[in-house]
Amino acid sequence: MSKCEQCIIKQFNSLKSLTKNELVRISSCKTSRFIKKGEVIFDEGEAVNGVYCIKDGICKLSKLSENGKDQIVKMVVKGQLLGQRSLISGESSNLQAVALNDMEVCFIPKSEIIADLQKNPKFSFDVLQDMANDLKEADDIIVNMAQKSVKQRLAETLIYIYESFGVNPDGTLSVLLSREDYANIVGTATESAIRVLSQFKKEGLISTVGKFIKIENINGLKRVE
Amino acid sequence: MSKCEQCIIKQFNSLKSLTKNELVRISSCKTSRFIKKGEVIFDEGEAVNGVYCIKDGICKLSKLSENGKDQIVKMVVKGQLLGQRSLISGESSNLQAVALNDMEVCFIPKSEIIADLQKNPKFSFDVLQDMANDLKEADDIIVNMAQKSVKQRLAETLIYIYESFGVNPDGTLSVLLSREDYANIVGTATESAIRVLSQFKKEGLISTVGKFIKIENINGLKRVE
DNA sequence: ACGAAATCATGACAAATATCATATTTATTA
DNA sequence: TAATAAATATGATATTTGTCATGATTTCGT
Numbered sequence: 001m002s003k004c005e006q007c008i009i010k011q012f013n014s015l016k017s018l019t020k021n022e023l024v025r026i027s028s029c030k031t032s033r034f035i036k037k038g039e040v041i042f043d044e045g046e047a048v049n050g051v052y053c054i055k056d057g058i059c060k061l062s063k064l065s066e067n068g069k070d071q072i073v074k075m076v077v078k079g080q081l082l083g084q085r086s087l088i089s090g091e092s093s094n095l096q097a098v099a100l101n102d103m104e105v106c107f108i109p110k111s112e113i114i115a116d117l118q119k120n121p122k123f124s125f126d127v128l129q130d131m132a133n134d135l136k137e138a139d140d141i142i143v144n145m146a147q148k149s150v151k152q153r154l155a156e157t158l159i160y161i162y163e164s165f166g167v168n169p170d171g172t173l174s175v176l177l178s179r180e181d182y183a184n185i186v187g188t189a190t191e192s193a194i195r196v197l198s199q200f201k202k203e204g205l206i207s208t209v210g211k212f213i214k215i216e217n218i219n220g221l222k223r224v225e
Numbered sequence: 226m227s228k229c230e231q232c233i234i235k236q237f238n239s240l241k242s243l244t245k246n247e248l249v250r251i252s253s254c255k256t257s258r259f260i261k262k263g264e265v266i267f268d269e270g271e272a273v274n275g276v277y278c279i280k281d282g283i284c285k286l287s288k289l290s291e292n293g294k295d296q297i298v299k300m301v302v303k304g305q306l307l308g309q310r311s312l313i314s315g316e317s318s319n320l321q322a323v324a325l326n327d328m329e330v331c332f333i334p335k336s337e338i339i340a341d342l343q344k345n346p347k348f349s350f351d352v353l354q355d356m357a358n359d360l361k362e363a364d365d366i367i368v369n370m371a372q373k374s375v376k377q378r379l380a381e382t383l384i385y386i387y388e389s390f391g392v393n394p395d396g397t398l399s400v401l402l403s404r405e406d407y408a409n410i411v412g413t414a415t416e417s418a419i420r421v422l423s424q425f426k427k428e429g430l431i432s433t434v435g436k437f438i439k440i441e442n443i444n445g446l447k448r449v450e
Numbered sequence: 451a452c453g454a455a456a457t458c459a460t461g462a463c464a465a466a467t468a469t470c471a472t473a474t475t476t477a478t479t480a
Numbered sequence: 481t482a483a484t485a486a487a488t489a490t491g492a493t494a495t496t497t498g499t500c501a502t503g504a505t506t507t508c509g510t
Contacts, residue, residue, distance in 0.1 A: 063364060065372035073364050088350075089357040094364060117353070118346045125313075125342060125349065131356045132314040138363035139288060139298050139319060145370035146412025147290035150467070179488065187371025189468055194489060211476090211487090375497070404458065414498050419459060436457090436506085 003027045004106075009055050012079030014126035022116050022123075030106045035059075041097035041105075042083065048093050050109040052082035057103030058165065058175055061095040062184065072185040073141075074134075075100070075175070077165060084127060085134075087113060100175065145187055153186045154196050155224040158206065162215050172212035200224075228252045229331075234280050237304030239351035247341050247348075255331045260284075266322040266330075267308065273318050275334040277307035282328025283390065283400055286320040287409065297410045298366075299359070300325070300400070302390060309352060310359075312338060325400065370412055378411040379421050380449040383431065387440050397437035425449075 004027035010016050018026070032055075035041060041059060042048050058077040062070045073095060076082050086093045087110055117124045144153055158173070165175045177185075183193035197213075200206045205220045206213050215221065229252035235241050243251070260266060260282070267273050269289060283302040287295045298320060301307050311318045312335055342349045369378055383398070390400045402410075408418035422438075425431045430445045431438050440446065 063368045065368050067372055069372050071368040071371045073367055085357045085360055088353050089361065090354075091361075094361050117350060121343045121346055121349060124346060124353065128313050128342070128349065128353050128356065129315075131353065131360060132310045135310055135356060135360050135363060136314065136316075136319050138360060138367065142298055142363065142366050142370060143288050143290050143296040145367060146296050147292055147294055190487090191469080191489085192467060194487095195467095198489070415457090416459085416499080417497060419457095420497095423459070 002032075004030065007055075007106075009053060009079055013053065013081045014123060014130055015053060015081070017123040017126040018116060018120065022120065026108055026112050026116075029112055030108045032104070032106050035099045035103040035105060037099055037101050039099050041099060041103075042093055044094065044096045045092050048083045048086045050107050051084055051087055051113050052105045052107055054078050054080055054082060055104040055106060057105075058100045059097050059103060060100055060181065061097050063095050070096075070184050071187060072181065074137075075161075075165075081130070084131065088117075088127075088131075100177070100181075149225070150186055150188045150192055151196050151199075151224050153188075154182065154193060155200070155205075155221040157182065157185050158200075158213065158215060159218060159221055162218070167214075168212070170209065170212075170214070172209055172214045176211060178211075227257070229255065232280075232331075234278060234304055238278065238306045239348060239355055240278060240306070242348040242351040243341060243345065247345065251333055251337050251341075254337055255333045257329070257331050260324045260328040260330060262324055262326050264324050266324060266328075267318055269319065269321045270317050273308045273311045275332050276309055276312055276338050277330045277332055279303050279305055279307060280329040280331060282330075283325045284322050284328060285325055285406065286322050288320050295321075295409050296412060297406065299362075300386075300390075306355070309356065313342075313352075313356075325402070325406075374450070375411055375413045375417055376421050376424075376449050378413075379407065379418060380425070380430075380446040382407065382410050383425075383438065383440060384443060384446055387443070392439075393437070395434065395437075395439070397434055397439045401436060403436075 004010065004015070004023045005020060010023075015023070035057070041052065044064060054076060056078050058075060059082065060072045061074045061076060062072045064070055076097075082097060082105070083093070117127065144156065148156075161173050161175050165173070168174050179194045179197065180190045182197070183190040186193060197206070200221070201208060203220070205215070205217045205224075207216050208214070229235060229240070229248045230245060235248075240248070266277065266284060279301060281303050283300060284307065285297050286299045286301060287297045289295055301322075307322060307330070308318070342352065369381065373381075386398050386400050386402075390398070393399050404419045404422065405415045407422070408415040411418060422431070425446070426433060428445070430440070430442045430449070432441050433439070
């Protein structure tokens, strides 16, 4: 099994602040795991006894609302950590995590991470900054949900995915989402999301290649009202 | 000026994890301040060079959206800390803070807090837990905004204020908000908020004493659709 | 106490979005 | 590969919410 000390993935998350010794210790107790597209990594209400370091792939974090609809709250991608929040608050997860494509992750047990949080202030501050950033993003989402139209939110989602996760060689968005996923990010009915995407297509703002979406006019998307 | 070591307010926030010595040091450089209702504590985009410990009163944290409407993201009350997030991320504030009634706060400069975060892991972990909790609440708000009706959101806001901030001797909600504030919490037009409150009143779910609101049937509010 | 300004309230209408129905296309699997 | 299921697409319509107009009430400063 590969070693954390030599893993380049950690450069992209708080684990980079761990010392060589800490990494060796974590490496010895971590477990590597492959996750298939659509597989549930952990469920809402489930105890998450550690943190996942994502080596490859992307997943969605969602919460089931009382009316039975799933709301996607965040997407977590290669290089990032998954399950930090629950670990720190010591509660079971408030969100469900589902793989959006095939993933490879390392699981680090809770006890190890907590030990490091309490001993290594640099690591702990790094996690704190991560969380502060998540909180800021969450605030922005709240404002968007509350104040913007479905059309605007969907346009911004497309731009967000484009800018954060990039494109395939043919220019289509590298993250492949169903129309239902788009609806669950934007917080609308699936039919509404489909309709808006159709409209964007008619207006030449996007094009589609099978299920893949390609942004054709990003400035147009930014001007959507 | 009163001393942090003896202040009972700190029992309610992360400052309780500081050592006696740390508190003495902080006490010597903190400044106490009175803030009038409606006063801006800090503005969106402004650098917040420290943390406020709220000794008395309550304030709202809001963000101006592009369409010119204010969205209230959180309320912070006596006992809690204000400005943590910006301090940790080292950025200027993403939110505006405005006093909802007369307040008394202590301001602790950034350098002092950062020093303690880096030296005292217990304190740092406490702040981390606080932030994790804020993040969980933010997730819940996102789901509510995305999936629930204005009526439901307003009902839940009333219940939240009732349960979190309590009532006056006559049973009215102790936090006095304008109809516009309610609209800005729920993310709707002021007229819509007014209309829904009028409806709740007609249905006997709430009553009003001047601008004050009294919850008459909390189970009814919980069942609103 | 008085007038100006803000806040609250309500009606009428417009716009956005949800829901239901029903094709059509695409994926899955027996 | 045929049969079946799932996802996408679109129309018709209902519901929710926003906007504009207007008046009543409350608050505030002098």
